[in-house]
Amino acid sequence: MDASAESPFPNSSQELLLKVALMGKDIALPAWREWRKSVDFELDVDHGSFRLLPLAYHNLNSFGYSDDLVAGRLKGIYRQSWIKNQQLFYKTAKVLNLLKDAGIKTAVLKGIALTELVYKNYGIRPMSDMDILVPFPEARYAVDVLNRAGFEIQMEHLLEHNLEFGRSIAFTDKQDTEIDLHWYAFVNSLGNAQKNDFWDDVIPIEVSGVQTHSLTHTDNLLHAIVHGIRKNPEPPIRWIADSMMIINSDDIQVDWQRLLTYASKFRVFLQVKRALLYMRDHFEAEIPSDVIKQMEAYKPSYVERVVFNYGEKIGDNVKEFTLSERLYSFYARYLARTNREGLFSIHVGLMAYAAKRVKSRFTQDNYLTSST
Protein backbone atom coordinates (compact mmCIF):
# COMPACT_ATOMS: atom_id res chain seq x y z
CA MET A 1 0.00 0.00 0.00
CA ASP A 2 1.37 3.41 -0.95
CA ALA A 3 1.71 5.43 2.19
CA SER A 4 3.65 8.45 0.99
CA ALA A 5 2.77 11.83 2.45
CA GLU A 6 0.44 12.53 -0.48
CA SER A 7 -1.23 9.12 -0.60
CA PRO A 8 -4.96 8.78 -0.02
CA PHE A 9 -4.07 5.84 2.22
CA PRO A 10 -2.60 6.56 5.64
CA ASN A 11 0.92 5.83 6.82
CA SER A 12 1.28 3.96 10.12
CA SER A 13 0.95 6.99 12.42
CA GLN A 14 -1.98 8.38 10.44
CA GLU A 15 -3.69 5.00 10.66
CA LEU A 16 -3.20 4.99 14.44
CA LEU A 17 -4.81 8.41 14.67
CA LEU A 18 -7.72 7.29 12.50
CA LYS A 19 -8.23 4.40 14.91
CA VAL A 20 -8.21 6.84 17.83
CA ALA A 21 -10.82 8.92 16.04
CA LEU A 22 -13.08 6.15 14.78
CA MET A 23 -12.82 2.96 16.78
CA GLY A 24 -14.23 1.75 20.11
CA LYS A 25 -12.42 2.15 23.41
CA ASP A 26 -10.53 -1.17 23.25
CA ILE A 27 -8.80 -0.20 20.02
CA ALA A 28 -8.81 3.61 20.28
CA LEU A 29 -7.08 3.95 23.68
CA PRO A 30 -4.08 1.70 22.91
CA ALA A 31 -3.82 3.41 19.51
CA TRP A 32 -3.72 6.81 21.24
CA ARG A 33 -0.92 5.69 23.57
CA GLU A 34 1.04 4.29 20.65
CA TRP A 35 0.44 7.43 18.57
CA ARG A 36 1.76 9.60 21.40
CA LYS A 37 4.90 7.47 21.60
CA SER A 38 5.51 7.48 17.86
CA VAL A 39 4.63 11.11 17.04
CA ASP A 40 6.32 14.27 18.29
CA PHE A 41 3.29 16.52 18.72
CA GLU A 42 5.40 19.64 18.20
CA LEU A 43 7.03 18.44 14.99
CA ASP A 44 5.27 15.55 13.30
CA VAL A 45 1.59 16.41 12.91
CA ASP A 46 0.93 16.68 9.16
CA HIS A 47 -2.11 18.55 7.89
CA GLY A 48 -4.09 15.39 7.22
CA SER A 49 -3.54 14.27 10.81
CA PHE A 50 -4.24 17.73 12.19
CA ARG A 51 -7.69 17.69 10.60
CA LEU A 52 -8.48 14.45 12.46
CA LEU A 53 -7.55 15.75 15.92
CA PRO A 54 -10.98 17.21 16.84
CA LEU A 55 -12.64 13.88 16.04
CA ALA A 56 -9.94 12.05 18.01
CA TYR A 57 -10.56 14.43 20.93
CA HIS A 58 -14.31 13.82 20.72
CA ASN A 59 -13.94 10.05 20.64
CA LEU A 60 -11.48 9.97 23.56
CA ASN A 61 -13.76 12.30 25.50
CA SER A 62 -16.71 9.99 24.89
CA PHE A 63 -14.81 7.25 26.78
CA GLY A 64 -14.22 9.64 29.69
CA TYR A 65 -10.51 9.54 28.88
CA SER A 66 -8.28 12.56 29.43
CA ASP A 67 -4.60 13.41 29.73
CA ASP A 68 -2.57 16.62 29.55
CA LEU A 69 -2.63 16.76 25.76
CA VAL A 70 -6.31 15.86 25.43
CA ALA A 71 -7.50 18.32 28.10
CA GLY A 72 -5.21 21.06 26.78
CA ARG A 73 -4.24 21.43 23.19
CA LEU A 74 -6.62 18.85 21.68
CA LYS A 75 -9.54 20.54 23.38
CA GLY A 76 -8.19 23.87 22.08
CA ILE A 77 -8.03 22.51 18.53
CA TYR A 78 -11.64 21.38 18.94
CA ARG A 79 -12.67 24.85 20.20
CA GLN A 80 -10.98 26.55 17.26
CA SER A 81 -12.55 24.14 14.79
CA TRP A 82 -15.99 24.72 16.37
CA ILE A 83 -15.66 28.49 15.96
CA LYS A 84 -14.35 28.36 12.40
CA ASN A 85 -17.12 25.98 11.40
CA GLN A 86 -19.81 28.08 13.06
CA GLN A 87 -18.58 31.10 11.12
CA LEU A 88 -18.53 29.08 7.91
CA PHE A 89 -22.07 27.78 8.46
CA TYR A 90 -23.27 31.34 9.10
CA LYS A 91 -21.73 32.51 5.84
CA THR A 92 -22.97 29.47 3.95
CA ALA A 93 -26.53 30.30 5.00
CA LYS A 94 -26.18 33.74 3.41
CA VAL A 95 -24.98 32.25 0.11
CA LEU A 96 -27.75 29.64 0.17
CA ASN A 97 -30.29 32.40 0.75
CA LEU A 98 -29.03 34.34 -2.27
CA LEU A 99 -29.42 31.30 -4.50
CA LYS A 100 -32.77 30.43 -2.95
CA ASP A 101 -34.07 33.97 -3.57
CA ALA A 102 -33.02 33.55 -7.20
CA GLY A 103 -35.14 30.39 -7.39
CA ILE A 104 -32.16 28.02 -7.61
CA LYS A 105 -32.36 24.70 -5.81
CA THR A 106 -29.27 23.94 -3.70
CA ALA A 107 -27.59 21.09 -1.90
CA VAL A 108 -24.56 21.26 0.37
CA LEU A 109 -21.72 18.78 -0.14
CA LYS A 110 -18.87 17.36 1.92
CA GLY A 111 -18.25 18.82 5.39
CA ILE A 112 -21.39 20.89 5.75
CA ALA A 113 -23.72 18.03 4.81
CA LEU A 114 -21.76 15.50 6.85
CA THR A 115 -21.67 17.79 9.89
CA GLU A 116 -25.45 18.19 9.84
CA LEU A 117 -26.36 14.57 9.10
CA VAL A 118 -23.53 12.34 10.24
CA TYR A 119 -21.12 14.00 12.67
CA LYS A 120 -23.93 16.02 14.32
CA ASN A 121 -21.37 18.21 16.03
CA TYR A 122 -19.95 21.51 14.75
CA GLY A 123 -16.43 21.05 16.08
CA ILE A 124 -15.23 17.65 14.97
CA ARG A 125 -14.97 17.94 11.20
CA PRO A 126 -12.81 20.99 10.34
CA MET A 127 -13.44 22.60 6.98
CA SER A 128 -12.03 25.57 5.17
CA ASP A 129 -14.62 26.27 2.48
CA MET A 130 -18.25 25.68 1.59
CA ASP A 131 -19.32 23.36 -1.20
CA ILE A 132 -22.69 24.09 -2.77
CA LEU A 133 -24.26 22.05 -5.57
CA VAL A 134 -26.83 23.45 -8.01
CA PRO A 135 -28.56 21.57 -10.86
CA PHE A 136 -26.29 21.72 -13.91
CA PRO A 137 -28.83 23.45 -16.19
CA GLU A 138 -28.71 26.35 -13.71
CA ALA A 139 -24.93 26.57 -13.39
CA ARG A 140 -24.44 29.72 -15.43
CA TYR A 141 -27.33 31.50 -13.73
CA ALA A 142 -25.95 30.57 -10.28
CA VAL A 143 -22.53 31.94 -11.30
CA ASP A 144 -24.21 35.20 -12.35
CA VAL A 145 -26.15 35.43 -9.07
CA LEU A 146 -23.01 35.07 -6.95
CA ASN A 147 -21.05 37.39 -9.21
CA ARG A 148 -23.70 40.10 -8.98
CA ALA A 149 -23.77 39.74 -5.20
CA GLY A 150 -20.08 40.68 -5.07
CA PHE A 151 -18.43 37.29 -4.76
CA GLU A 152 -15.26 37.16 -6.80
CA ILE A 153 -14.60 34.31 -9.21
CA GLN A 154 -11.20 32.72 -8.75
CA MET A 155 -9.36 31.82 -11.97
CA GLU A 156 -12.02 33.44 -14.10
CA HIS A 157 -10.22 32.37 -17.27
CA LEU A 158 -11.33 28.79 -16.47
CA LEU A 159 -15.02 29.61 -16.16
CA GLU A 160 -16.09 28.83 -19.73
CA HIS A 161 -13.95 25.70 -19.82
CA ASN A 162 -15.33 24.50 -16.51
CA LEU A 163 -18.91 25.18 -17.52
CA GLU A 164 -18.36 22.89 -20.51
CA PHE A 165 -15.92 20.28 -19.17
CA GLY A 166 -15.68 20.82 -15.41
CA ARG A 167 -17.76 20.43 -12.32
CA SER A 168 -17.27 23.67 -10.35
CA ILE A 169 -15.76 27.12 -9.99
CA ALA A 170 -14.44 28.79 -6.83
CA PHE A 171 -15.50 32.19 -5.54
CA THR A 172 -14.26 34.17 -2.56
CA ASP A 173 -16.03 36.70 -0.38
CA LYS A 174 -14.47 39.88 1.00
CA GLN A 175 -12.87 37.98 3.89
CA ASP A 176 -11.36 35.44 1.46
CA THR A 177 -13.72 32.66 2.48
CA GLU A 178 -13.94 30.21 -0.40
CA ILE A 179 -17.24 29.17 -1.93
CA ASP A 180 -17.02 26.21 -4.29
CA LEU A 181 -20.03 26.31 -6.57
CA HIS A 182 -20.58 22.85 -8.10
CA TRP A 183 -22.96 21.91 -10.87
CA TYR A 184 -21.83 18.28 -10.97
CA ALA A 185 -21.08 16.26 -7.86
CA PHE A 186 -17.91 15.06 -9.54
CA VAL A 187 -16.24 15.35 -12.89
CA ASN A 188 -16.26 11.72 -13.99
CA SER A 189 -18.15 10.70 -17.13
CA LEU A 190 -19.97 13.99 -17.41
CA GLY A 191 -21.77 12.86 -20.54
CA ASN A 192 -23.49 10.14 -18.53
CA ALA A 193 -24.88 12.62 -16.01
CA GLN A 194 -28.64 13.11 -16.10
CA LYS A 195 -30.55 15.96 -14.58
CA ASN A 196 -32.03 13.83 -11.80
CA ASP A 197 -28.83 12.07 -10.80
CA PHE A 198 -28.19 12.68 -7.09
CA TRP A 199 -31.17 15.08 -6.95
CA ASP A 200 -33.82 12.37 -7.09
CA ASP A 201 -33.71 11.54 -3.41
CA VAL A 202 -32.01 14.49 -1.70
CA ILE A 203 -32.54 15.01 2.03
CA PRO A 204 -33.97 18.37 3.15
CA ILE A 205 -31.72 19.98 5.78
CA GLU A 206 -31.26 23.38 7.41
CA VAL A 207 -28.00 25.28 7.52
CA SER A 208 -28.11 28.10 10.09
CA GLY A 209 -31.84 28.40 9.61
CA VAL A 210 -31.85 28.25 5.80
CA GLN A 211 -33.50 25.36 3.98
CA THR A 212 -31.31 23.41 1.60
CA HIS A 213 -30.57 19.75 0.84
CA SER A 214 -27.97 17.06 1.23
CA LEU A 215 -27.32 14.19 -1.14
CA THR A 216 -28.47 10.84 0.19
CA HIS A 217 -26.16 9.17 2.72
CA THR A 218 -25.17 6.67 0.03
CA ASP A 219 -24.33 9.44 -2.43
CA ASN A 220 -22.36 11.25 0.29
CA LEU A 221 -20.37 8.04 0.79
CA LEU A 222 -19.69 7.79 -2.94
CA HIS A 223 -18.70 11.46 -3.05
CA ALA A 224 -16.35 11.13 -0.05
CA ILE A 225 -14.61 8.18 -1.69
CA VAL A 226 -14.31 9.60 -5.21
CA HIS A 227 -13.20 12.99 -3.95
CA GLY A 228 -10.75 11.57 -1.43
CA ILE A 229 -9.11 8.60 -3.04
CA ARG A 230 -6.64 10.52 -5.17
CA LYS A 231 -3.10 11.52 -4.43
CA ASN A 232 -2.90 15.08 -3.09
CA PRO A 233 -0.17 17.25 -1.49
CA GLU A 234 -2.65 17.84 1.34
CA PRO A 235 -2.94 14.29 2.77
CA PRO A 236 -6.50 13.34 1.80
CA ILE A 237 -6.93 10.62 4.44
CA ARG A 238 -10.05 12.25 5.83
CA TRP A 239 -12.13 10.35 3.28
CA ILE A 240 -11.70 7.37 5.58
CA ALA A 241 -13.16 9.19 8.58
CA ASP A 242 -16.06 10.59 6.52
CA SER A 243 -16.82 7.21 4.95
CA MET A 244 -16.51 5.23 8.18
CA MET A 245 -18.74 7.68 10.02
CA ILE A 246 -21.43 7.16 7.36
CA ILE A 247 -21.06 3.37 7.33
CA ASN A 248 -21.01 3.10 11.15
CA SER A 249 -23.88 5.49 11.93
CA ASP A 250 -26.72 3.67 13.67
CA ASP A 251 -29.39 5.73 11.91
CA ILE A 252 -27.98 5.36 8.39
CA GLN A 253 -28.65 2.53 5.99
CA VAL A 254 -26.28 2.55 3.02
CA ASP A 255 -28.00 1.57 -0.24
CA TRP A 256 -25.17 -0.58 -1.56
CA GLN A 257 -26.84 -1.24 -4.91
CA ARG A 258 -27.27 2.47 -5.53
CA LEU A 259 -23.60 2.96 -4.64
CA LEU A 260 -22.48 0.32 -7.15
CA THR A 261 -24.89 1.52 -9.84
CA TYR A 262 -23.58 5.08 -9.67
CA ALA A 263 -19.98 3.82 -9.38
CA SER A 264 -20.46 1.94 -12.62
CA LYS A 265 -22.36 4.71 -14.38
CA PHE A 266 -19.69 7.30 -13.58
CA ARG A 267 -16.81 4.87 -14.12
CA VAL A 268 -15.43 5.10 -10.58
CA PHE A 269 -15.96 1.46 -9.67
CA LEU A 270 -12.26 0.80 -9.04
CA GLN A 271 -12.06 3.70 -6.60
CA VAL A 272 -15.10 2.43 -4.71
CA LYS A 273 -13.80 -1.13 -4.66
CA ARG A 274 -10.37 -0.09 -3.40
CA ALA A 275 -11.87 2.14 -0.71
CA LEU A 276 -14.42 -0.37 0.59
CA LEU A 277 -11.92 -3.22 0.74
CA TYR A 278 -9.42 -1.00 2.52
CA MET A 279 -11.99 0.04 5.15
CA ARG A 280 -13.08 -3.58 5.62
CA ASP A 281 -9.50 -4.77 6.13
CA HIS A 282 -8.24 -1.91 8.31
CA PHE A 283 -11.27 -0.48 10.10
CA GLU A 284 -13.68 -3.41 10.35
CA ALA A 285 -16.19 -1.76 7.98
CA GLU A 286 -19.11 -4.11 7.48
CA ILE A 287 -19.49 -4.48 3.73
CA PRO A 288 -22.15 -7.03 2.70
CA SER A 289 -20.68 -10.16 1.13
CA ASP A 290 -22.79 -9.84 -2.03
CA VAL A 291 -21.34 -6.35 -2.55
CA ILE A 292 -17.82 -7.79 -2.23
CA LYS A 293 -18.72 -10.49 -4.76
CA GLN A 294 -20.10 -7.96 -7.24
CA MET A 295 -16.98 -5.83 -6.90
CA GLU A 296 -14.67 -8.79 -7.41
CA ALA A 297 -16.57 -9.88 -10.52
CA TYR A 298 -16.46 -6.42 -12.07
CA LYS A 299 -14.30 -6.02 -15.18
CA PRO A 300 -13.08 -2.44 -15.42
CA SER A 301 -12.77 -0.76 -18.79
CA TYR A 302 -9.62 0.78 -20.25
CA VAL A 303 -10.86 4.26 -19.31
CA GLU A 304 -11.53 3.27 -15.71
CA ARG A 305 -8.08 1.72 -15.31
CA VAL A 306 -6.25 4.76 -16.71
CA VAL A 307 -8.26 7.22 -14.61
CA PHE A 308 -7.82 5.14 -11.45
CA ASN A 309 -4.06 4.75 -11.96
CA TYR A 310 -3.71 8.46 -12.65
CA GLY A 311 -5.47 9.26 -9.38
CA GLU A 312 -3.16 6.96 -7.45
CA LYS A 313 0.08 8.03 -9.14
CA ILE A 314 -0.35 11.75 -9.83
CA GLY A 315 -3.71 12.91 -8.50
CA ASP A 316 -4.68 16.47 -7.67
CA ASN A 317 -2.99 19.82 -7.14
CA VAL A 318 0.40 18.81 -8.49
CA LYS A 319 2.71 21.81 -8.27
CA GLU A 320 5.16 20.85 -10.99
CA PHE A 321 4.73 18.55 -13.98
CA THR A 322 7.33 17.05 -16.28
CA LEU A 323 6.29 17.18 -19.94
CA SER A 324 5.34 13.51 -19.95
CA GLU A 325 3.30 13.96 -16.75
CA ARG A 326 1.61 16.96 -18.31
CA LEU A 327 0.58 14.93 -21.34
CA TYR A 328 -0.49 12.00 -19.13
CA SER A 329 -2.50 14.41 -17.03
CA PHE A 330 -4.21 15.90 -20.07
CA TYR A 331 -5.05 12.43 -21.37
CA ALA A 332 -6.31 11.09 -18.02
CA ARG A 333 -8.39 14.17 -17.36
CA TYR A 334 -10.02 13.81 -20.75
CA LEU A 335 -10.69 10.13 -20.08
CA ALA A 336 -12.19 10.99 -16.69
CA ARG A 337 -14.65 13.36 -18.32
CA THR A 338 -15.65 11.44 -21.43
CA ASN A 339 -18.44 8.91 -21.58
CA ARG A 340 -17.31 7.51 -24.92
CA GLU A 341 -16.76 3.80 -25.29
CA GLY A 342 -14.47 1.89 -27.64
CA LEU A 343 -10.85 2.88 -28.19
CA PHE A 344 -11.47 4.40 -31.64
CA SER A 345 -14.34 6.58 -30.46
CA ILE A 346 -12.49 7.58 -27.29
CA HIS A 347 -9.46 8.78 -29.23
CA VAL A 348 -11.49 10.60 -31.86
CA GLY A 349 -13.10 12.36 -28.92
CA LEU A 350 -9.66 13.14 -27.54
CA MET A 351 -8.67 14.90 -30.76
CA ALA A 352 -11.83 16.98 -30.70
CA TYR A 353 -11.33 17.81 -27.01
CA ALA A 354 -7.70 18.81 -27.57
CA ALA A 355 -8.58 20.98 -30.55
CA LYS A 356 -11.27 22.75 -28.56
CA ARG A 357 -8.97 23.32 -25.61
CA VAL A 358 -6.15 24.68 -27.74
CA LYS A 359 -8.49 26.90 -29.73
CA SER A 360 -10.17 28.42 -26.69
CA ARG A 361 -7.10 28.81 -24.55
CA PHE A 362 -4.00 28.93 -26.73
CA THR A 363 -3.04 32.25 -25.22
CA GLN A 364 -2.81 30.75 -21.74
CA ASP A 365 0.32 28.84 -20.83
CA ASN A 366 -1.40 26.43 -18.44
CA TYR A 367 -4.09 25.19 -20.76
CA LEU A 368 -3.18 21.56 -20.31
CA THR A 369 -3.67 21.42 -16.58
CA SER A 370 -6.85 23.14 -15.46
CA SER A 371 -8.03 21.33 -12.39
CA THR A 372 -11.75 21.45 -11.89
Next chain:
Amino acid sequence: MAKKELEYLKVSEPNVVHETIEGETILLNLGTGNYYSIEWPGTAIWDLLVETGDTEGIRNAFVEANIDKQSEVDEAYTKFIEKLIEEELVVTIGNGDASTFTIDENSEKEFSKAASKLDKLTINKYSDMQDMLLLDPIHDVDDKGWPEPKKDD
Protein backbone atom coordinates in the same frame (compact mmCIF):
# COMPACT_ATOMS: atom_id res chain seq x y z
CA MET B 1 -32.02 47.17 36.22
CA ALA B 2 -35.67 46.52 36.96
CA LYS B 3 -36.21 42.98 38.16
CA LYS B 4 -39.03 42.36 35.72
CA GLU B 5 -36.69 42.76 32.71
CA LEU B 6 -34.65 39.83 33.97
CA GLU B 7 -37.51 37.46 34.52
CA TYR B 8 -37.37 35.38 31.36
CA LEU B 9 -34.45 35.09 28.96
CA LYS B 10 -33.53 33.01 25.94
CA VAL B 11 -30.42 32.57 23.85
CA SER B 12 -30.15 35.27 21.20
CA GLU B 13 -30.52 32.89 18.27
CA PRO B 14 -29.59 32.60 15.47
CA ASN B 15 -26.70 35.01 16.07
CA VAL B 16 -25.50 33.25 19.21
CA VAL B 17 -24.34 29.63 19.09
CA HIS B 18 -23.15 27.68 22.09
CA GLU B 19 -21.99 24.30 23.28
CA THR B 20 -21.04 22.85 26.66
CA ILE B 21 -18.06 20.49 26.61
CA GLU B 22 -16.26 19.00 29.58
CA GLY B 23 -17.54 21.52 32.11
CA GLU B 24 -16.99 24.53 29.86
CA THR B 25 -19.57 26.42 27.82
CA ILE B 26 -18.26 28.05 24.67
CA LEU B 27 -20.33 30.74 22.97
CA LEU B 28 -19.93 32.69 19.77
CA ASN B 29 -21.84 35.81 18.87
CA LEU B 30 -21.79 35.61 15.09
CA GLY B 31 -23.14 39.14 14.82
CA THR B 32 -20.29 40.77 16.74
CA GLY B 33 -17.65 38.08 16.20
CA ASN B 34 -16.95 37.88 19.94
CA TYR B 35 -16.14 34.55 21.56
CA TYR B 36 -16.92 33.68 25.19
CA SER B 37 -16.07 30.93 27.61
CA ILE B 38 -17.94 30.11 30.82
CA GLU B 39 -16.63 27.72 33.45
CA TRP B 40 -18.41 26.01 36.33
CA PRO B 41 -20.52 27.14 38.15
CA GLY B 42 -21.55 29.45 35.28
CA THR B 43 -22.06 26.39 33.06
CA ALA B 44 -24.68 25.01 35.45
CA ILE B 45 -26.62 28.28 35.41
CA TRP B 46 -26.23 28.66 31.65
CA ASP B 47 -27.57 25.15 31.01
CA LEU B 48 -30.59 25.82 33.23
CA LEU B 49 -31.23 29.16 31.50
CA VAL B 50 -31.13 27.48 28.09
CA GLU B 51 -33.47 24.79 29.34
CA THR B 52 -36.08 26.95 31.05
CA GLY B 53 -35.40 30.67 30.53
CA ASP B 54 -36.73 31.24 34.07
CA THR B 55 -34.13 33.70 35.35
CA GLU B 56 -35.92 34.56 38.58
CA GLY B 57 -36.80 30.95 39.37
CA ILE B 58 -33.13 29.99 39.06
CA ARG B 59 -32.09 33.02 41.15
CA ASN B 60 -34.49 32.11 43.95
CA ALA B 61 -33.31 28.50 44.05
CA PHE B 62 -29.63 29.55 43.98
CA VAL B 63 -30.13 32.00 46.83
CA GLU B 64 -32.21 29.60 48.92
CA ALA B 65 -29.57 26.89 48.58
CA ASN B 66 -27.11 29.24 50.32
CA ILE B 67 -29.01 30.77 53.23
CA ASP B 68 -25.88 32.05 54.96
CA LYS B 69 -24.57 33.82 51.83
CA GLN B 70 -27.78 35.11 50.29
CA SER B 71 -26.64 38.62 49.46
CA GLU B 72 -23.30 37.54 47.91
CA VAL B 73 -24.99 34.86 45.83
CA ASP B 74 -27.70 37.28 44.69
CA GLU B 75 -25.14 39.90 43.73
CA ALA B 76 -22.90 37.46 41.82
CA TYR B 77 -25.89 35.98 40.00
CA THR B 78 -27.21 39.43 39.02
CA LYS B 79 -23.81 40.45 37.64
CA PHE B 80 -23.58 37.23 35.65
CA ILE B 81 -27.03 37.67 34.11
CA GLU B 82 -26.45 41.35 33.38
CA LYS B 83 -23.23 40.48 31.57
CA LEU B 84 -25.06 37.92 29.42
CA ILE B 85 -27.58 40.62 28.47
CA GLU B 86 -24.94 43.30 27.93
CA GLU B 87 -23.04 41.03 25.54
CA GLU B 88 -26.30 40.28 23.65
CA LEU B 89 -25.93 36.59 24.35
CA VAL B 90 -29.49 36.40 25.67
CA VAL B 91 -32.66 38.41 25.10
CA THR B 92 -35.73 38.88 27.25
CA ILE B 93 -38.90 37.04 26.36
CA GLY B 94 -42.47 36.91 27.58
CA ASN B 95 -43.14 34.19 30.13
CA GLY B 96 -45.38 32.41 27.62
CA ASP B 97 -42.22 31.25 25.81
CA ALA B 98 -40.47 30.00 28.96
CA SER B 99 -41.01 27.17 31.38
CA THR B 100 -40.94 27.40 35.16
CA PHE B 101 -37.75 26.22 36.79
CA THR B 102 -38.21 23.63 39.49
CA ILE B 103 -35.13 22.73 41.44
CA ASP B 104 -34.12 19.06 41.66
CA GLU B 105 -31.66 17.33 43.95
CA ASN B 106 -28.73 17.66 41.55
CA SER B 107 -29.19 21.39 41.00
CA GLU B 108 -29.56 21.94 44.76
CA LYS B 109 -26.23 20.20 45.38
CA GLU B 110 -24.56 22.16 42.59
CA PHE B 111 -25.96 25.45 43.88
CA SER B 112 -24.67 24.68 47.38
CA LYS B 113 -21.19 23.94 46.05
CA ALA B 114 -21.28 26.99 43.77
CA ALA B 115 -21.52 29.40 46.70
CA SER B 116 -17.86 28.73 47.50
CA LYS B 117 -16.86 29.46 43.90
CA LEU B 118 -18.66 32.73 43.25
CA ASP B 119 -15.43 34.26 41.97
CA LYS B 120 -15.67 31.79 39.06
CA LEU B 121 -19.16 32.93 38.13
CA THR B 122 -17.83 35.04 35.28
CA ILE B 123 -17.80 35.21 31.51
CA ASN B 124 -14.44 35.25 29.75
CA LYS B 125 -14.66 37.40 26.65
CA TYR B 126 -12.33 37.22 23.66
CA SER B 127 -12.98 40.07 21.25
CA ASP B 128 -9.89 39.87 19.02
CA MET B 129 -11.25 36.92 17.07
CA GLN B 130 -9.34 37.44 13.82
CA ASP B 131 -6.00 37.50 15.66
CA MET B 132 -7.03 34.54 17.79
CA LEU B 133 -7.92 32.44 14.79
CA LEU B 134 -4.45 33.05 13.38
CA LEU B 135 -2.90 31.36 16.43
CA ASP B 136 -1.57 27.92 15.54
CA PRO B 137 -3.39 25.73 18.10
CA ILE B 138 -0.41 23.38 18.39
CA HIS B 139 2.57 25.72 18.59
CA ASP B 140 1.29 29.18 19.59
CA VAL B 141 -0.74 28.25 22.67
CA ASP B 142 -0.08 27.33 26.28
CA ASP B 143 -0.93 24.00 27.91
CA LYS B 144 -4.58 25.02 28.37
CA GLY B 145 -4.91 25.03 24.61
CA TRP B 146 -6.38 27.52 22.15
CA PRO B 147 -7.28 30.39 22.57
CA GLU B 148 -4.80 30.91 25.44
CA PRO B 149 -1.57 32.14 23.80
CA LYS B 150 1.83 30.82 24.79
CA LYS B 151 3.42 33.07 27.39
CA ASP B 152 6.72 34.65 26.43
CA ASP B 153 9.67 33.19 28.35
